[in-house]
Amino acid sequence: MSGASVATxxxxxxxxLVPYLISKGEVSVAEAADEFxxxxxxxxxxxxxxxxxxxxxxxxxxxxxNELFDIDWDLLEERxxxxxxxxxxxxxxxxxxxxxxxxxxxGLQLAAxxxxxxxxxxxxxxxSKLGRGASRTPAAVVVASEPVDAVRRxxxxxxxxxxxxxxxxxxxxxxxxxxxxxxxxxxxxxGQWYLQGWCHLREAMRTFHLDRVSDLVLTxxxxxxxxxxxxxxxxxxxxxxxxxxIVTLEFPASVAPLLGDYLDRATVTTTAGVSTARMRxxxxxSLRRLAARRGGAVRILAPIGAREAxxxxxxxxxxxxxxxx
Amino acid sequence: MSSKSAARIPPEERxxxxxxxxxxxxxxxxxxxxxxxxxxxxxxxxxxxxKDALEKMFERDKESLRGLGVPIETIGDRADPDDLREARYxxxxxxxELPADIEFTPAELALLNLAGGxxxxxxxxxxxxxxxxxxxxxxxxxxxxxLGYSPRISLREPSFAPLxxxxxxxxxxxxxxxxxxxxxxxxRRLQPLxxxxxxxxxxxxxxxxxxxxPRTFLLTRIIDDVVITRTAGDPALREGAGERALxxxxxxxxxxxxxxxxxxxxxxxxRLSRRAEPAAQGYWVPYVDLHVFADELASYGPEVxxxxxxxxxxxxxxxxxxxxxxxxxxxx
Numbered sequence: 001m002s003g004a005s006v007a008t009x010x011x012x013x014x015x016x017l018v019p020y021l022i023s024k025g026e027v028s029v030a031e032a033a034d035e036f037x038x039x040x041x042x043x044x045x046x047x048x049x050x051x052x053x054x055x056x057x058x059x060x061x062x063x064x065x066n067e068l069f070d071i072d073w074d075l076l077e078e079r080x081x082x083x084x085x086x087x088x089x090x091x092x093x094x095x096x097x098x099x100x101x102x103x104x105x106x107g108l109q110l111a112a113x114x115x116x117x118x119x120x121x122x123x124x125x126x127x128s129k130l131g132r133g134a135s136r137t138p139a140a141v142v143v144a145s146e147p148v149d150a151v152r153r154x155x156x157x158x159x160x161x162x163x164x165x166x167x168x169x170x171x172x173x174x175x176x177x178x179x180x181x182x183x184x185x186x187x188x189x190x191g192q193w194y195l196q197g198w199c200h201l202r203e204a205m206r207t208f209h210l211d212r213v214s215d216l217v218l219t220x221x222x223x224x225x226x227x228x229x230x231x232x233x234x235x236x237x238x239x240x241x242x243x244x245x246i247v248t249l250e251f252p253a254s255v256a257p258l259l260g261d262y263l264d265r266a267t268v269t270t271t272a273g274v275s276t277a278r279m280r281x282x283x284x285x286s287l288r289r290l291a292a293r294r295g296g297a298v299r300i301l302a303p304i305g306a307r308e309a310x311x312x313x314x315x316x317x318x319x320x321x322x323x324x325x
Numbered sequence: 326m327s328s329k330s331a332a333r334i335p336p337e338e339r340x341x342x343x344x345x346x347x348x349x350x351x352x353x354x355x356x357x358x359x360x361x362x363x364x365x366x367x368x369x370x371x372x373x374x375x376k377d378a379l380e381k382m383f384e385r386d387k388e389s390l391r392g393l394g395v396p397i398e399t400i401g402d403r404a405d406p407d408d409l410r411e412a413r414y415x416x417x418x419x420x421x422e423l424p425a426d427i428e429f430t431p432a433e434l435a436l437l438n439l440a441g442g443x444x445x446x447x448x449x450x451x452x453x454x455x456x457x458x459x460x461x462x463x464x465x466x467x468x469x470x471x472l473g474y475s476p477r478i479s480l481r482e483p484s485f486a487p488l489x490x491x492x493x494x495x496x497x498x499x500x501x502x503x504x505x506x507x508x509x510x511x512x513r514r515l516q517p518l519x520x521x522x523x524x525x526x527x528x529x530x531x532x533x534x535x536x537x538x539p540r541t542f543l544l545t546r547i548i549d550d551v552v553i554t555r556t557a558g559d560p561a562l563r564e565g566a567g568e569r570a571l572x573x574x575x576x577x578x579x580x581x582x583x584x585x586x587x588x589x590x591x592x593x594x595x596r597l598s599r600r601a602e603p604a605a606q607g608y609w610v611p612y613v614d615l616h617v618f619a620d621e622l623a624s625y626g627p628e629v630x631x632x633x634x635x636x637x638x639x640x641x642x643x644x645x646x647x648x649x650x651x652x653x654x655x656x657x
Contacts, residue, residue, distance in 0.1 A: 008389040010337035010652070014460050015344065023464030032576040036456060053338055056354075056362035057345045078645035092422040093462040097394040098493050100456030103449040106522075107440030110476045117436065117471055126433055133460075135394035135424050139492035140567030143478060149599060159473045171590040190525035207479045211595050236476035250489070257481050260516060289592070293624035301589025307652050316627035321642055 010046075014053070017046060018069070018090040021082055040080075047071060047082050056086050069303030094135075102141045109143040109189065115156045115183035147193060151216050155195055158184045162223045164200070167216035169208055175286050176229045177201065182223040183206065215272075247287055248301040249277045255297050262290060276301075288313040339365025340386055344395055344416060353400045354414025357384060369584045376510070386600040387414075396420040429460055431468035439471045478522060482544040487551040488517045488529050494553075495560040497534065502549040505616040508547050515540070516558035518566035524613060530643030534560060540571060543614065578611040584632040585610055593628035596621075607632060619644060 013036060020035065021027065033043040054068030071088035079183045084302045094102070105127065112123045127324075131138070170176040182198040184205070193210040223271060242321040249266075256263060266279035281287060284305040291298050300306045342364045346354060360366045360379050369379060387397050400413040429437070441457045444450035484500065491498045498517055501510040517531040518539075526543060533540040586607040587594045601608035612618035619640035622629055626645070631638040 004336070004385065004389065007336035007340065008393060011344075011389070012393050013348070014337060015395075016462060020458065020462040033527070035461070037454065038362070049335070049338060052364070053341050054345060054364070055349055055486040056342075056365065064353045079587075089348050090341075092425075093421055093459040094421055095394055096456045096459060097452070099449070099489065100459070102435060102489065103444060103453035104440055106449075106477075106478070107443040107453060110437070110441040110443050110478055111436060113475075114474055114476065117439070120475045122433060122436060126429075126436065129427050129429065129433075135420070135426050135584050136394060136493060137563065139489045140563065141489070142519060142521040142523075144521060144523040145573055150573040170590065170592075170595060171446070176590075182391035184473070186474050187476070190479060192525075211599065212592075214595075233448065235532070238430065240360050254548075282541075284335035288626065289624040291652070292626055292645065292648050293620045295620065295623055295644035296651040299651045309374050310615070311409065311649055313626040314645045316626075317623070318642065319644040320627060 014046065015094055017050070018087065019086070019093040021047075021084045022087060022091050024082075026075075026081055029076075029082060032082055043082075044076070047076065050084075080185060088123065088301065094100065094181060096130065096134045098134055098136040101130050102138035103283050105130050105138060106143050108142040109145065112144040113148065113186075115148055134204040151213055152193055152208050154216050154218060155183060155193075155210065156185060158218050161218070164219045165195075165197075165216055165223040166219050167208075167213045170214070172289065173283065177210070180219065180221070181206070182221075182225045184223075191280060198223075217237050245281050245284055245286075245303065245306070247279060247303070247306050248280050249279075249286075249287070249291075249298055250301050251277075251294070251298045251309045252274055258294065259290070259298070274312070283311040285313075292317070328568050332363045334368060336365070336386075337406045339363070340390060344390060344421075347397060347416040348415055348418055348421060350415050353398070353415040355413055356380065356410060359383065359414065359533060394488075416538050423463065425458065428609050429463065431466050432493040434460065434465050435468045435471050437475070439474065443478045444480060445461050445477050448486060449480060456483070473636045480527065482527055483545070484529075484544050484547045484551045485520065485527060487553055490540075490545075491551070491553045492517050492519070492563065495563065497554045497556040498550045498551050499554060502542060503548050505546075513540075513542070515542070516562065518563055521567070521574065523571070524617075526617065528570070528574065530566065530573065532558065536574055537570070539573070541570065543617075574613055578613050581613070582609045582611040583622075583634060583637045584608070586630040586632060587627045591625070591628040593622075593625035596625075597629070615640060623648070 004217060017032075017036065021032070024032075029040050032047075035042045035045065036046075037045070048071075050069045051071060052068065055308075057067070066086060068086070069084065072081075072083040072085050075083055079290060108123065108130075111117060112120075118320040120215070155165065164180050165247060166178070166180045168176050169179050178201075180200040180258055182200075183195055183197065185196040187194040187196055187207070195208045195210060196205065196212070197208075198204070198270075199206040200286065250272075253270045254272050256268070256275060262279070263277060266277040268275055268277045268294075284303065287306055288310040289301060292313055297299050300310050339431045343472055346363045348361065354362075360372055360376070360383065366379055366383065369382075388482035391397055396416060396653070398415050398417060399417065401411075421504070437457060437460060439451035442455055451610040452636070487496065487533050490496075497514060501514055502513045515531040516533040516534065517529050519530045521528045521541075522531060526545065527542050530539065530541045532538070584604055584607055585597065585600070585601075587597055597608070597610055601610045603609075615636060619637060622631060622637070622641045
């Protein structure tokens with residue numbers, strides 16, 4: 001990042017800091033630092049810096065004291081509290097930039113797909129306020145919503161009523177199991193819904209892909225393990241605690257963006273446009289679907305069992321088209 | 326004053342001083358007044374920095390602030406509007422501040438906090454947080470956060486940011502676009518109008534200048550950098566573009582569908598049945614992009630068989646063949 005854009009970013013923070021401090025009246029350095037994603041030291045520096053900012057000096061070298069921002073220095077030095085005692089402008093927050101408005105508008109479209117979160121009136125009101133509060137027309141960023149099916153609705157219901165749910169769970173290469181789960185959180189990513197919760201069968205926090213859930217019913221069992229530590233985000237399978245197999249993949253570097261989340265847990269090296277990734281997976285068959293999806297661009301190099309699994313998977317698929325093989 | 330003390334004023338303080346000065350004036354300040362009185366310029370003026378250098382600094386500062394959304398107005402000479410020597414500059418408070426009649430309720434703020442958290446690691450995450458800070462600085466009482474949901478949108482495509490900028494400025498862009506199955510990428514010229522996430526993939530919708538017709542492109546197929554040209558397009562086309570883009574994709578999905586036989590209880594069945602409509606023999610499943618759909622179907626291997634149309638069938642077969650060949654024999 002260039003020096004000029006660092007300065008511009010800092011100026012943007014200062015323009016937001018003044019109205020924030022004024023609306024707070026009195027705020028601790030720690031709370032303000034948290035709000036602005038900076039360290040406490042950086043916040044103190046920003047606040048001290050404010051006190052040399054002010055109106056133009058018409059005569060002489062320095063402005064009069066009442067022409068500069070000022071703070072209560074004693075409170076800052078002794079109790080780590082910030083209070084603005086003199087202000088020379090900037091009291092109300094600046095308008096949103098087009099990009100700030102677009103980021104919030106798009107996020108809102110996704111949040112609004114959750115049943116019961118934000119009724120339609122609330123949502124419509126926010127759309128119009130964000131549009132009017134922007135300094136320029138934001139670029140249209142649309143997040144298409146999918147219809148919410150019965151399973152998603154029931155899970156939302158269970159979260160609200162704080163009761164366990166019971167369902168059949170089927171992961172790709174395993175037999176179906178019946179699970180009872182204390183729901184803790186619904187994760188929504190790439191249009192897919194996942195339920196995170198305490199699994200009574202595994203006696204641990206687990207993440208379930210809702211597409212793989214069927215026959216879901218609400219039980220009368222109140223949530224007992226809602227406070228168990230849960231991973232903030234999740235690994236794609238949610239069930240891979242005992243992953244044993246290390247697989248090596250090879251693919252053109254240009255394909256990497258298409259592999260997305262898979263590579264988050266892999267070690268990747270790239271030479272001359274060809275990438276090699278090593279990652280730990282549950283078993284030898286678990287990457288055959290990934291290989292098949294990329295139509296030959298992703299090759300499994302090792303172990304041999306995983307290579308074989310991918311070849312057999314493709315052959316079994318081809319066998320359905322006898323006239324073509 | 327020594328140049329040492331002039332250097333002590335960091336550029337961000339000069340920028341904020343400039344905003345304060347331009348907001349405090351009704352009739353506007355001339356460039357000369359600004360350079361000799363606003364702290365940050367004044368000290369450099371006094372320490373002997375050339376007028377030319379100061380004026381260039383002022384021009385850059387104006388651009389930086391406009392980039393932040395600060396509306397700097399230029400009031401020219403009435404007799405000769407092109408003569409900027411006597412121009413006055415100001416920032417109209419009403420256009421700078423969040424409009425006075427916009428207020429947010431605690432419930433709205435709770436929903437916005439959830440909405441602002443969806444951009445995991447992309448640059449839009451910083452934009453959303455910064456926007457939320459401005460709204461929270463209106464001093465809205467805090468309501469309990471909406472717990473139990475963590476919606477995320479992933480955005481890995483580097484082409485997103487330049488396309489978004491080009492939409493804001495109604496500029497024409499060009500990029501190399503690789504259609505699967507074609508031998509080489511083709512250069513496309515587009516006035517981008519909307520960015521759409523549809524079925525977990527990012528698309529750009531716009532006016533294709535070579536075809537003079539609206540077209541939609543997948544961001545993952547844009548090769549290397551998007552070039553923003555200096556040519557401006559028609560800003561009026563932006564009106565309603567998001568709705569038009571979405572309607573186009575939905576229409577496509579309604580028109581294109583494949584007849585599939587799906588093995589019940591398998592992964593393919595779980596993933597496809599939510600989109601599927603039962604047919605006499607198998608299921609009809611709509612799709613937007615032939616190649617993306619064929620990729621998905623190939624991943625299911627023997628769990629799904631394509632009955633028709635032929636193009637989907639042959640794309641799936643060619644993928645399965647390529648996978649078989651890529652994994653045949655031992656690795657050298």
